[in-house]
Amino acid sequence: MTHKATKVVIITEKLIQEGVARIVEQAGASGYTVVAAAGKGSRGVRSSGRPAVVDAFSNVKIEVIAASREMAERIADEVAARYFENYSGITYLEEVEILRPHKF
Amino acid sequence: MTHKATKVVIITEKLIQEGVARIVEQAGASGYTVVAAAGKGSRGVRSSGRPAVVDAFSNVKIEVIAASREMAERIADEVAARYFENYSGITYLEEVEILRPHKF
Amino acid sequence: MTHKATKVVIITEKLIQEGVARIVEQAGASGYTVVAAAGKGSRGVRSSGRPAVVDAFSNVKIEVIAASREMAERIADEVAARYFENYSGITYLEEVEILRPHKF
Secondary structure: OOEEEEEEEEEEEHHHHHHHHHHHHHOOOOOEEEEEEEEEOOOOEOOOOOEOOOOOOOEEEEEEEEOOHHHHHHHHHHHHHHHOOOOOEEEEEEEEEEOOHHHO | OOEEEEEEEEEEEHHHHHHHHHHHHHOOOOOEEEEEEEEEOOOOEOOOOOEOOOOOOOEEEEEEEEOOHHHHHHHHHHHHHHHOOOOOEEEEEEEEEEOOHHHO | OOEEEEEEEEEEEHHHHHHHHHHHHHOOOOOEEEEEEEEEOOOOEOOOOOEOOOOOOOEEEEEEEEOOHHHHHHHHHHHHHHHOOOOOEEEEEEEEEEOOHHHO
């Protein structure tokens, strides 16, 4: 017995991890997961002017299982609006099925 | 040419990684991937009574490409039944398409 | 307002990370994300003959948001064709929804 839910994925600079976490919490999500990440983005350089170095794990991948599609979109929109003019980042949604809906 | 498969995602405490791996193997899955993770869950504290510290990578994200939907659900159910009363954790399923079905 | 896109996931040995990145870039993708990973695969041993040690983070999980389904399949096919006879690896696709299509 599963329930559909929406996962929000945010890949961005480690510098703004706390700010993103605040947006996630204020949106009412009950939790999130953070993984250290490296990568190369469409700008080729980071916001700081440093070149995008693939080996440095200076990015984070933050994942949130949102209780509703609306919450997922709100989180993604707010993160992009607040940060993505000045910091590298992407965000996307994935449909998932959760097994214990009371935990989210 | 792709085949549909189900990915099981388990995010839990590093302490029980080996136990989860045994459940995965006993279910007949041919492999799994482990990534170090941090995060904050719905309980706010870990099972040990320590506060959930977001910066400490004391969690793991374990992913399994299951050969069948039934295997995926069995893995998720068994992990939750055996561990999630006593350890923090979530599990969810995602539909994926694999390109080399003979490898799974 | 979201757009559908295809995510390519490649889990393989860290040794060939640069070669995979070149395939991704030559396919025209504008970026990718790399996460350190451990795991156990269907072979049981690595290409080098070393046993597959689950605790050593000697693998990478590389993710690419492809602008088109065709690009996603081409990346996956080329990585498999060039490397998976000699290196451990799996690749699969996931459907995602991106919020800022102009960034991909």
